[in-house]
Amino acid sequence: MESIYKSDVVVVGSGISGLMVAISLFPRKVTLVTKKKLGEVSSSAWAQGGIAAAVGNDDHPDIHFADTIKASSGLNNDEAVKLITSEALEIVQFLEKINIHFDKDEEKNFCLSIEAAHSRRRVLKINGDQSGKFIIKKLIKHAKKQDHITFVEDVSVDHIVQKDNACEGIVGHMNKPGVVDNFVFLQAPNVVLATGGIGSIYAYTTNPRDIYGEGVAMAARAGAKLSDMEFVQFHPTALDIGLDPAPLLTEAIRGEGAHIVDENYNRFMQTIHPDKELAPRDVVARAIFRERENGRSTFLDCRHFKPNSFQSLFPTAYEFLKKTKIDSTKDLIPIIPAAHYHMGGVKVDLTGQTSVKGLWACGETSSTGAHGANRLASNSLLEAFVFAKKIAEAINSKTIDQTKLEKINIENYFPKEKTISKIRAKKYIWQLRSNMTRNVGLERNNQSLNQAFIEFDRIERESKHLSAKLKDMILISRLITYAAIMRQESRGTHYRNDFAKIDNTFAFSNVFTIEDMNQYLLNKNFVEETNIA
């Protein structure tokens, strides 16, 4: 059985990017499709940091621009950085207009916090560390009032439908328990992918479990160009209490003066970087990783905070700690670096257009070049808002006549064979995630990356009929590993201990297609290489 929806634009995903594109596309007819209920599978809703915007008296978009470039290790697209930093104020004004109000002091000035590698206080927040939660709630409320948007919930998307090399929509299936063959065809000449990042392909992540890069996988299969796939940002301070995903302890806690210590209370960041705990994220994450590799435990120390300040500034983190009986006024808080943000993704231009006609990508799914090799904290929500507007402007300026959409036989896109059970898939998914953390994590080298490829092949062989999720996760993992093999230097979040220095012969973004990777893999025999090593 199949259901068909026709519109001008299909938007996939209900995080900030998806909702904002859909809202801004007025008066186009939009179908917004989401895997669960609106906003449920969204990293944005979990964002504890806020939106970086140069709104302080001591700040200017040019300073924000310079900080972004400095943190990003030289791989930015300057024009994309200019765009997000110069349009930040306009975004904040738009949000306030639709009743999304940021924390302010008694004189109605924004309360600004500071995060790593920002030279100024410039992060706007809502209720301390609850920015994402409030923004998503308000955007959903606003979107639901818009007649131009049709919401299709509980549908997982599987394939981009193409005709004459142009997008014609998306095929997916209902996610209801017990429903097997309920296919959905969302037909439109424009598809916007806003499915978030890839965090859950790693064993430790701060992303929701369903964030594993299916948008990038679909775009890759449709032939879209990808960029910067090797750059995965690990957040230094996820709460290490065995939860999956690992709860985030926002960087703003360090902004308020928290220390990072080992079990002997040694503040090891003091000897690693002049900015200590507020050094760029990759530096802090790697330092913690190395401490742990050397058998030491790592903690956040907030015992010196003023009484009750932790609770009032960071209510989300406070609740997590309370549940696990950790008292920040007395106890050290165990931390671990966790996959947090993917700078890479589907390559887009300054209007969010991919290399496939009619296909657009927004937010973490895309690679705009705004983040280079290492994103500056709290620039991601900003990028999502700015580029969502750009995509909507670009699509709104086109002539679209969805009534001319032709009948397409979508049966070719339905799976022909039964896939493995969810329980078996879980086992292989866990093996894949552990493999990525071990071999393609904070430190990589030729041998570990080759080992990762061997593991992907084995998982694929043993699991036989892959579930759609496992298939996507393997593809994303391979694409990241391939990009990491190609970059024989260390830059930003990509650290190779066999090429430990930055090498300016690699000062360019790695842009490739799935076909380039497949050609490379065809010519390789990883087993032999690893045996020799």
Ligand code: SIN
């Ligand atoms: C954080 O609050 O530490 C995360 C902010 C971000 O990733 O931009």
